[in-house]
Amino acid sequence: MPHLPAWSVDLSVAHFSSVPAAVDNVAYVPQVTFVNPGAPATLRAQLQNVFSAYIWNIGNSPGFLQFAPRTYLVYLTVDL
Numbered sequence: 001m002p003h004l005p006a007w008s009v010d011l012s013v014a015h016f017s018s019v020p021a022a023v024d025n026v027a028y029v030p031q032v033t034f035v036n037p038g039a040p041a042t043l044r045a046q047l048q049n050v051f052s053a054y055i056w057n058i059g060n061s062p063g064f065l066q067f068a069p070r071t072y073l074v075y076l077t078v079d080l
Contacts, residue, residue: 010046012036021058029056032067046073 014034021027032055038046052070059065 010038012038016055016057019058021056021064029058029064044073044075046075047071048073 012034014036016032018028018031021029032053034048034053035050036046036048037050038044048071049067049069053067054069055067056064057067
């Protein structure tokens with residue numbers, strides 16, 4: 001951002017397609033897209049899963065893992 005040279009923003013988008021949840025393809029984990037905006041600086045803040053998508057993913061087979069709901073992260077970064 002030219003008018004604020006010490007500031008920057010970031011955005012990540014992750015998409016997971018639908019996958020079978022059983023060997024006989026009876027059940028599927030639906031597709032989902034995550035939007036994660038942030039404002040990186042020395043102290044970073046990020047909001048993950050902005051729309052609080054409620055999804056399941058296949059974990060250690062057999063099993064399912066639930067993705068975290070909307071999450072706020074604050075972390076310190078250092079350039080070496």
